[in-house]
Amino acid sequence: MRAVVLGGVGEGLEVVDDHAEPVVGDGETIIDVTACGVCGSDLHVVDGDFPSNLPMILGHEVTGVHERLGPVMVYAPWGCRSCTQCEAGLEQICPDATEAGLFTDGGYAERMRIPGESYLSVLEGLDPVAAAPLACGGLTAYRAVMHGLDLLRDRGEAGRALVIGAGGLGQYAIRYLRLLTDTTVVAVDLDPAKQGTALEVGAHEAFGPDDGIGTADVVLDFLGAESTMVLAAEAVRRQGLVAVVGLYGGRIPFGLGAVPHEARFMSSFWGSRAQLDDLLDLARSEPSIVQPVETLPLVDAQLAHDRLRRGDLKGRLVLTMK
Ligand SMILES: [Zn+2]
Ligand SMILES: [Zn+2]
Incomplete structure (x- = not known):
């Protein structure tokens, strides 16, 4: 599959056309990525501000298609699922979280591993490209x-x-x-x-x-x-x-x-699993929440980063896989 990889801190993004397909374990699942928003946190990973394990595929504002659920949005703050915060549905606060695109391979790729279907919100009625930034920017x-x-x-x-x-x-x-x-x-x-x-x-x-x-x-x-x-x-x-x-x-x-x-x-950090569903419900009833976004193809991920770093954008920027 095609994926965009960050090889090391401070390096440029590399487009890899023959990246290995994601491997899924028990209870895990996979999506075909439709779109992935570019977020300021992506630049923090490039700059080495987080202890990310590189090389890694960035991207945590991900929408895609799941074979059973159809069009979905990924809840990317993946927690340990056993601590107090995770049990309270606050995986974004988990001290042992491995958030997609920040600590684990994310959505700058044609396909993506998901730890379970519970991390997917059905998009139903929302444009998967314009809605993508809701997954982090909108939810935060x-x-x-x-x-x-x-x-x-x-x-x-x-x-x-x-x-x-x-x-x-x-x-x-x-x-x-x-x-x-x-x-x-x-x-x-x-x-x-x-x-x-x-x-x-x-x-x-x-x-x-x-x-x-x-x-x-x-x-x-x-x-x-x-x-x-x-x-x-x-x-x-x-x-x-x-x-x-x-x-x-x-x-x-x-x-x-x-x-x-x-x-x-x-x-205040990111949002809870339930808040993502609440936000998508709100977006369905109030379409003004989903604003037009600027899109670039996945291969232009570096250009997207350069523009975000310069502040050369009006709203959010989204990479598309097609
Ligand atoms: Zn936890
Ligand atoms: Zn973000």
Whole structure:
């Protein structure tokens, strides 16, 4: 089969036309890959930020066709299936997880091994190419919004949610907040073009970081840089919530008096197995969630990475196998 392989940290992606077919064990299954989104985490693997076992096939935003289930989306955070988190259905939090495309061969390939049918969500009614980024980008933003949902619903129309970073994930979060709450949605981004996109996808207000953004009940930080976390801590109200989603590795002082009283600070990582099904249900009833994506053929995976690294994209980029 054709696959795109990362041979080692910092190396270019290699298109292999005669890669070995995936081998499946007991209870495991296989899909023919239709599409695979390109995610910022893929660049972290290339950069050696995760202890991935290379060489490896990248790709964790995967849709495909399963012989029994038909068109499917892969739930890629594969856990150990025996720890407390896995038993609670939170495999993305598993300390021994081997996520597809990050620690185990993923979807930059014509076929892919899946540990079991339970890791496949039936796509039914959704475009497998445009929907692919829901598997990570869409799901990660969904879980972040879910952390603040009760708080925002309690606040009703008086609520204010701040979305820091109006790239792909931030745009998903803005849509979910508009669909699921009556809160005022405020986007913050350095880039005036992204501020414009945020308003297009539903933000009520969009600002640069120095614009006097006011306070918020919930702050979702899709960058996680020190500067954005400082901004989040300044903006969050007492008893509000800050969820850090971005991987920039920022650190801020925390303690009583250092942050607004009883404000909660948490990280948020990917999404649960059940949340993926919930998100796909939401996407079926609210088609605006599945936005057009830009596509490139699998053989152009390196070009896709180069463009993602330059920030030369409006939304998400998806590799297609045909
Ligand atoms: Zn586990
Ligand atoms: Zn991802």
